[in-house]
Amino acid sequence: MKRPLHLHIIYTFVRETYAMEKILLSEKHKQLLFQIPLLRELEQDAKLSILDKLDYSVYSVEKKDVIAHQGVPCKKLYILLEGKLRVDIIDGLGNKVMIENIIAPRAFATPHLFGTDTTLPATFTAMEHCTLFTATKESTFNLISQNPKVLHNFLCITGNCNVCTVSRLKILSRKTVRERFVVYLFENKGNCSRIIPIAHTQSELAEYLNVTRPALSKEINKMTKERIIQMTGKSIEVLNEAALKGYVG
Template sequence: MERIVFTAKHEELLLQIPLFKDLSPKVQHSLLERLDCAVYNIKKNDIIARQDSPCRELMVLLEGKLKVDIIDALCNEVLIEHIIAPRAFATPHLFKADTTLPATFKATEDGVLLKATKDSVFKLISEFPDLLKSFLCVAGNCNKCTVLRLRALSYKNIRSRFVAYLFEQKLVDNNIVHIDHNQAQLADYICVTRPALTKEISKMAKEGLILMKGKTVELLNIPELRKAIL
């Protein structure tokens, strides 16, 4: 990684991340003035942080994309998610008693990374309750995403994993699900091959269980779909 100058463009991107975007202008100004940080150019395939290493800094991807993987007990590489800038990552682990990172973060394209010292982040959080609230919300959402991802992978067949994924995305009292991935990304996400996933989706459509157009899926028979994950 090559350190670069922290520019006005980087400041603008930093204030767009969920952790900071809803803060008042006063808090955002203090953040930019007092956050002890450094900015780096990162290259495709750079390892940004490794599984089992300590989380010592707040890390924010300002530009680019990261792939997040874990190595499970059987030494299998399991995709957890893709991180798209601008976004902070590994946030829940910064202030835990055990700061060990559970995953490896790898750049899938060139980008820009910001690192802020733990002490400067802690001082700002201690002073501004709104920032503390935002930090706790982001940390909670990160943990929830990881739990849901691993829950989907606990199922053994393609249909069960796909249905579990759909129900994770489903809103209450709404049979229309808007998913975050295209079929290639989704196959990678639930650790199956794309042809096998495409075949299963086609089969489910013929059975009258779902209707899928692009990234929109209509759940036509929820009771039958639930049987796949019972």
Template sequence: MDKIECTDKIQELLFNIPLFKDLPSNIKQTLLEKLDCQFFHIGKKEVIARQNTPCKYLYVLLEGKLRTDIIDALGNEILIEYIEAPRTFATPHLFSADCTLPATFTVLEEGILLTATKESFFRLFAQEPGILRNFLRITGNCTHCTVKRLRMLSYKSIRSRITAYLMEHRQAGSDTVTMVHNQQQLAEYLGVTRPALSKEINKMAKENLIRLDTPKVHLLAPDLLQQFI
């Protein structure tokens, strides 16, 4: 990572993330003075933070894209999510009891990263209750997403994991899913091999449970699919 100066463009990106968005102008003007922070250019394949290391900073991805992986008890690498700017990440672990990161964050697309020390960010809470409210809301959303992710990985069969994914991503009031992952990414996300995933998807299509219309998947029998989850 290469340290860079904060520009007007970077400040604009910073104040568009949910944590700092809609703050009064007087708070925005002094925020960077109150935070002990640094800005970095991050390159592809760089590791920003590693699993099982202490979370010492508030992390804000201002530009770029990250991949989040965990190594499970069996030594398998499991894709958790893709993180796209602009947003904070790893927020639930900043003030947790042991402050240990549960995952490794790797750069997929180069961008800009802000890091701020935990101590300076904590002081900011006391001075600006609005930022504290935003932080608690973001942390709650992250926890909810983690619970959903772990629930999906708890399913034993590939079909159950595929079904859970489709149900989670189906459009409101519709039986159509617009895929956000290609097949390789989906296999990694579901913790299965690509050949096994492809085989099961084809079986589900032959059984008229789903119809493939890349990048869309149509759920032909939602009620029947529910029995797998």
């Protein structure tokens, strides 16, 4: 008998989560843990007590393993200690859209842990071998409520995630390949810098912009010939900023 879609998602999530290998938290992992914004700049005594307060587990995750599925309630604090994750959503038309890549060390899905709607908005998949730290919702709440600095960090992270969502929507709201690419450039451009580092491969960037790779490559070549930009390796130099602004004004 065919399993209903929502039950299939939950079943897959449970099966794949328990397939991850549980490992011990090493000294290296502890150092990485305190590099994430949520736990950064804490006093030494606070650091020593955090692991005693958290009910946590550490997992070794293989490439292509799904850590969490879109549509499933967020019941844990997730921290990627090592590796890289890909974040995808299924939109209203059933299309798979890449949202971003998460590079360790970083917490993810944090705002959904205590929100009114705790449903995860995306699927998180390992792009390479990863190390994952998780903590129960209850122990995370106790930690945040007992430590003002961690509470402050948590509120900042939540606000920043909302900014990221707005940035993503700015890109997807644009109709043409060039407009989406230009918005991406301005989102990643420093205030005074003409050089923009590109964190994605061209294939990843095409998925991020929700366009085809050939279409993106064609547009980049056109903009290069028009002397608007110059691409060298994984960076882009802005040659004509006024022309760029004209596409998003």
